[in-house]
Amino acid sequence: MNLEFTPEEVEFRKEVRAFIEENYPKHLRGVGAREDLSRDDMLAWHQILGEKGWSVPSWPEEYGGTGWTPTQKYIWSEENARMDTIMPLPFGVSMVGPVIYTFGSEEMKAKHLPGIREGKVWWCQGYSEPGAGSDLASLKTTAVRDGDHYVINGQKTWTTLAQHADWGFFLCRTDPNASKPQEGISFILADMNTPGIEVKPIKTIDGGHEVNETWLTDVRVPVENLVGEENKGWTYAKFLLAHERSGIAGVARSKRGVERLREIASTELLEGRPLIQDDEFLRKIGQLEIDLTALEFTELRTLAGEAQGKGPGPESSILKVKGTEIQQRLTELTLEAVGHYGHPYFRGFPEDGSNEFPIGPEYAHQAAPNYFNMRKTSIYGGSNEIQRNIITKMILGL
């Protein structure tokens, strides 16, 4: 057991850093990931990484993975966080990609994996429904076989960034008479341009357009779009959820967030002195860093286990719960730090183009919306209550 980086790893960090510095698009520097960016901007870095061969590090090498060790991946995410890069979205790279290369046919792999890898095709995740959230297995959207097609009917909701999506992966009920609700579900891919698919925006409390309702009316998709076997979709979905969770800790990003918070607290004043000199506030940052360290080392242990062949198990629920709590706390403290200037609503600013009378410091503009928005993290990806239920059942055995 040791914490040293090997000379090769140090070298790797240098290489990665230089690559990011040279190649990260100039106009996106300092912008950070925001759902109101254009589709092109959101895909820009993904496409650059695709060309370099670094867009899907975790995939098996035969499909374009990098074969990096957990430590290298750790360095990779740290270096990206350092530059606030807009990373490839998870829906293709971390969700449907692994399902396709694990369970899909050869034709399916050939058809879809390159687009995901290269950042050319935008995917969305159609799992949740108005009546099926935490209890996903109660989903009602149906897919009925009709010759060479499935005909899909139903409504999905909370479909993240579906407004940009080219393709979606959907959980649909193919056997309404299965003995258990989990057993009659299939995992089906659909071109979002197929007639009958309608995407309607849902505005969130931060004012953004990040999620959508996706309505499916007599949507005909070819049977080749079924992943794996009919009625086995739940197994694939569970596999995917485990993948989704292991990325959700967001350690490197949160570390960068703490740094940014420190910067803000050095500029903001409390009783005429920098806020960062206030014991109370310093303690809060300290607490956050300690919690983050605990999370970081828990993640490193998990990754090391994975490298030795232990799949991400129910322990990854720890990463989801603790990671999201930290992300939320970080935005809470940032909002606290900016004081009065948390109130102005940036999206609603009159666009007179003039900066003669700036409304507070730049870093305050998104503080409240970010805080509002991050409440989602304890709800999605399996809510934190559901994660605790998983640990209760799978680990504590209660």
Add this chain to the structure above:
Amino acid sequence: MDFNFSEEQTMIRDSLARLLRDQYDFETRRKVAESDTGWRPEMWQQFAELGLLGAAFSEDDGGLGGNAIDSMIIMEEFGKALVVEPYVPTVVCAGGFLKHAGTAAQKEEHLTAIIGGESVFAFAYAEPRGRYDLHDLETTARKDGGGYVLNGHKAVVIGAPWASHLIVTARTSGERRDRDGISVFIVEKGADGITTRDYPTVDGRRASEVYFENVSVPADAMIGEEGKALPLIERVVDEATAAVCAEATGAMGVAQTMTVEYSRQRKQFGVAIGKFQVLQHRMVDMFMEHEQSISMTYMATLKLDEDDVARKKAVSGAKVRIGQGGRFVGQEAVQIHGGMGMTDELAIGHYFKRLTMIDSEFGNVDYHMRRYTALSGEGQKVAAE
């Protein structure tokens, strides 16, 4: 000891609740908040007609003979409906300054117009570098002939886009953070030299950055004594803080009941989510936070007229508890609503946002904890002597 409301107070609450139920439903509130102006002057007139704007003033001052308890009742109802109209800046702040320190002529001119709904005020006290310290002022008021000339920048002045007048705190002498040398002025918002940049706030209201560039005001624009206004400002801000605590309490109560109601309706795994014990206990905690907020709001409101130390401790104690309670209730309300809690469409997220932002109005939890402990320390020193 008596925690009952008088007949008049109960009447105010009931008639206001009725008005808000009829004309301030959530969809209407949303439309208003998103409209060009962001508020309803005609609603303000109805408030005036109902007697709300004069409820907290003595009969001598032209009011209905009530006090801060009336404001508390009104603000609690406002909190329940997420009312955006500027009762706190106009009635509690401007009204408070005039009530405590206005000359007969000032009261005649301004209090009457406030009570009648003709004048609307915003309270321009915060500055970009001052955080919550009322005495951290860089805005200056320089003596000039018979009057004063104001220069400076006031930050996030809530309700300023709607205001006919501003109450401005400024330095007539001394250094940036001195407690002495502070004065208070009434300024017409349209005065020469005032520039504003108006914007919506994240919780559905409006505010402005207000810039003063050589704004001349006459000597009788000053309320209270030159250079000695800090205790007066602190008193009025404590009254405003108590009013905001009442608002938060109203909002918390609604957020809590809405959540319980939702947990009854929403089914997952074949049962109402309200059957899950982990959520039940969370909602019980929300309920307890709300109850304690009511208690703290009463306590602080009843102590507003005690001596400075007792008043400050009471108000700070209430604002700490309510800042913490509001955060908890808001966060859990969203969490228990699941994805629905994240939507702009449902009211619950708007209660969460208002509860969040109330914490940073008139000093957040840390600010009031600091003030509270400092005052407790002083009390102990005295006792030890």
